[in-house]
Amino acid sequence: MQLKSIKKSCAINFIGALSLVTLSCVAQANEPVDWSGQYAGVALGVVAGKVNPTVEATDGNYFNTNNLSDLKSTFSQDFSDNDVSATFIYGYQWQQENWVYGLETNLFVSNFSSKKGENAHVYENTPTISYGYSERVENKFGISVKPKVGYAFDNMLINFSVGPILSKFKYTFNFNDSNSTTDVSSEYSDSKWALGVTTGLDFNYKLENDYVLYASYMYTYYPDVVDGKSGLNASNFTWTDEFKHDASFSSHTVSVGLVKYF
Known part of the structure; x- marks a missing residue:
């Protein structure tokens, strides 16, 4: 009986010691590496942008009033496109146990250009006349400053960020109808700096020598990338109608990419 008790006591002590060793190993494996300090890098990706325009004609002395709603619904249809992008990254982080806080600046460069249009859209209430139009939005670069908060485990770090973003947009609009007696047209072009908001989620995997594999998803929204008016042009005629241009943009x-801590 005493031998069994000794064996049982030894088994319990062995299981306890094994458990402590296992927990110690798990704790050591889950202990995050140091993510504090400065870092910089570059990432390549794909941007999917969507334009949500609101373009409407005023009720002047050229357009048939009954056609105004048709013009607005035609011009105000969403349009989108995709392009490649490059992101230049610089930031600073500080760490408290597994929690990591930071501030990051991103410079975005792309060749985004999205266009829609028609060559011969018949007026709803004036079927003898048709019009053509085109709208284009371009976005080449932008810069953001984002506070970040993340959680680190092992040599991995997941960050969430949100902050303002400033980008340069170019908007172009062209209109022309088939009324040969007046040759009515309208052109409008504008370049504008637009302020928006960006939010993102990024995953970081630290390699040797403080290099980090970086992957991210980012959503941006700009409530106002164009805000202007354009009139009608025609030889020997003075039309009072105008087009009002407004649009938001999301991507x-x-x-x-690859990031280096230093």
Whole structure:
């Protein structure tokens, strides 16, 4: 009986010691590496942008009043496109146990250009006349400053960020109808700096020598990328009708890259 008790006591002590060793190993494996300090890098990706325009004609002395709603619904249809992008990254982080806080600046560069239009759209209430039009929005670069908060485990770090973003947009609009007696047209072009908001989620995997594999998803929204008016042009005629131009822009960007901590 005493031998069994000794064996049982030894088994319990062995299981306890094994458990402590296992927990110690798990704790050591889950202990995050140091993510504090400065870092910089570059990432390449794909941006999917969407334009949500609101373009309407005023009730002047050229357009048939009954056609105004048709013009607005035609011009105000959403349009989108995709393009490649590059992101230049610089930031600073500080760490408290597994929690990581930071501030990051991103410079975005792309060749985004999205266009829609028609060559011969018949007026709803004036079927003898048709019009052509085109709208284009371009976005080449932008810069953001984002506070970040993340959680680190092992040599991995997941960050969430949100902050303002400033980008340069170019908007172009062209209109022309088939009324040969007046040759009515309208052109409008504008370049504008627009302020928006960006939010993102990024995944970081630290390699040797403080290099980090970086992957991110980013959503941006700009409530006002164009705000202007354009009139009608025609030889020997003075038309009082105008087009009012307004548009918002949103995008989704997925990118991967390499970051260096120093």
